[in-house]
Amino acid sequence: MTEQGRWAGRSPDKDVIRHEVWTGLERDGVAIGPAWSMIPNFVGADVAAWRLAQTEEWQRAATIKTNPDAPQIPIRIRALYEGKLVFAPVPYLTREFPYLRLDPERLKANGVSFELAAIAQGFMEHGERIGFEDVAPLDFCVVGSVAVTRAGGRTGKGAGFADLETAIFRELGIVTADTPIVTTVHSSQLVEDARVPMQAHDSPLDMVATELELVRTGNSAARPMGVDWDRVQPDQYENIPFLSQLRDRMLERRAAG
Numbered sequence: 001m002t003e004q005g006r007w008a009g010r011s012p013d014k015d016v017i018r019h020e021v022w023t024g025l026e027r028d029g030v031a032i033g034p035a036w037s038m039i040p041n042f043v044g045a046d047v048a049a050w051r052l053a054q055t056e057e058w059q060r061a062a063t064i065k066t067n068p069d070a071p072q073i074p075i076r077i078r079a080l081y082e083g084k085l086v087f088a089p090v091p092y093l094t095r096e097f098p099y100l101r102l103d104p105e106r107l108k109a110n111g112v113s114f115e116l117a118a119i120a121q122g123f124m125e126h127g128e129r130i131g132f133e134d135v136a137p138l139d140f141c142v143v144g145s146v147a148v149t150r151a152g153g154r155t156g157k158g159a160g161f162a163d164l165e166t167a168i169f170r171e172l173g174i175v176t177a178d179t180p181i182v183t184t185v186h187s188s189q190l191v192e193d194a195r196v197p198m199q200a201h202d203s204p205l206d207m208v209a210t211e212l213e214l215v216r217t218g219n220s221a222a223r224p225m226g227v228d229w230d231r232v233q234p235d236q237y238e239n240i241p242f243l244s245q246l247r248d249r250m251l252e253r254r255a256a257g
Contacts (some may be wrong), residue, residue, distance in 0.1 A: 014155045017147045019197050021188070030186050032070070037157060039144030040067035042186035044211025049074035049184060051143075051209040053082075057180045063087070065169075067162065068120050069144045071184060076118035080104045086121050087135050087164060098242055099135055100127025117162035122250065132246060135174050141166070143205075145183040152204035152219030153196035164232065166203045171226035171250060182207040190215070226254075 025031035025040050032041040052058055052075065064079045065087045066072045079091045086102040096213045107117050107126065116122035143162045150153045156162050169175035181203050187210040198204055204219040229247055237243050 011061050013197070014158065015146075017191060018155060018158060021147045021191070025186065029189065030188065036179035039071060039146065039157060040069040040186075040189075042189075042211075044186060045071040045184060046074040047211045048186075048209040049078055051214045052182060052184060052207070053078050055207065055214070056205075057153075058140055063136045063139045064142070065135070065138045065140070067144035069121070070119075072142055072144065073118045075142055075184065076102070076123075077114055079180060080107065080114040080117060085136060087138070088127070089161075090124070091120055093188060097129040098132055098240075098246075100124065100129045101130050101135075102127050105132075131242070132168055132174075133172060133249075137173070138169065138175050138179055141175060141179055141181050143183050145185050145189065145205075147189055147191050147196055148183060148185055148205060148208050149191060149193045149196050150208070150217060151193040152206065152213050152221075153197075153198050154202070154205050163202060164227065164236065167224055167227040168189040168246070168250070170203075170224065177223055177225075180206045182209065184209045186210060187212045189212060224249055233247070 009164065022035040022040065025035045030043045031044075032043060035108060052187055061084060064075075064087045066075050068091045076086055076088065078100060083104055088100050088102065090098055091098065102117050102123055104114065105194055106128070107114065109232045110126065112122070112126045117126050143166070145154050148239070165180065166175060183205055185208065190208065190210065198221060203223055204221050205217055206219065207216040208217065231253070232243070232247075
C-alpha cells in the first residue's frame with residue numbers, strides 16, 4: 001500500500017482529499033485499524049448506524065444493501081436483528097459470484113450468529129452466493145465513503161466499485177430513484193461541498209450519518225439510471241471476473257428494449 005493509496009491517479013483532486021482524510025483519522029486517533037486505501041473504520045460507527053436506524057426510511061425497509069467494509073458491521077448486525085434481508089458484495093468483487101444474501105431466518109436455522117454473519121469472513125462463508133440479477137429490489141442502500149459533503153457528494157477509495165455497482169442496480173431496476181443512498185462516516189470525513197464535486201455518473205447521497213448527527217442532503221440532482229460502459233476502466237475488467245459477461249448480458253437487454 002503506497003502513501004497515495006492503491007487506486008491513486010484516476011482523479012488527482014479526490015486523491016488529495018482522500019489523503020487528508022486518511023491522515024487525519026489516523027493522526028487524531030479516531031480510525032479503528034489502518035485507514036489508508038480502504039473505507040476506514042472509525043470510533044462511533046455504532047452510533048452512526050443507530051442514527052440511520054431511527055429514520056423512517058430504514059424502519060420501512062425490508063431489504064438492505066451494504067458495502068462489505070468494517071465500519072458498516074453495526075448496520076448489518078442491526079438489520080439482521082430487525083429481520084431485514086441483507087445483501088453485501090464480495091469485497092473488491094474479486095470472485096466469480098458478486099453478491100451474498102443474508103437471510104436472518106436461514107442464519108438462525110443454521111446456528112450462525114448475526115455478529116459472525118455481519119463481518120466479511122462470516123458472510124463470505126455463510127451467505128448465499130448470488131449474481132447481480134438475483135438481488136431483490138432494494139429498499140435501502142448503504143455505500144462506503146472516505147470523504148462526503150453535506151450536499152451529497154461522495155468519494156470512496158478511488159476504485160469506482162460503488163458507482164459501478166449502483167449504476168448496474170439502477171439499470172436492472174433493483175434500485176430506483178426513490179431508493180435512499182446513504183453512508184456512515186466519522187464527522188471529520190465531512191468536507192466542504194466544493195472539495196467533492198458531483199459528476200454525471202455519480203449517485204448523490206441522500207443521507208449521511210456520523211457519530212454526531214444525521215445529515216439529510218436534500219440533493220435532488222438526476223440519478224444516472226444505467227451503466228456508461230465507456231467509462232469502465234480496463235483494470236476493472238481485469239480485476240472483476242464476472243464483469244465482461246455481465247456487460248454483455250446487460251447490453252443484450254438494452255438491445256432487446
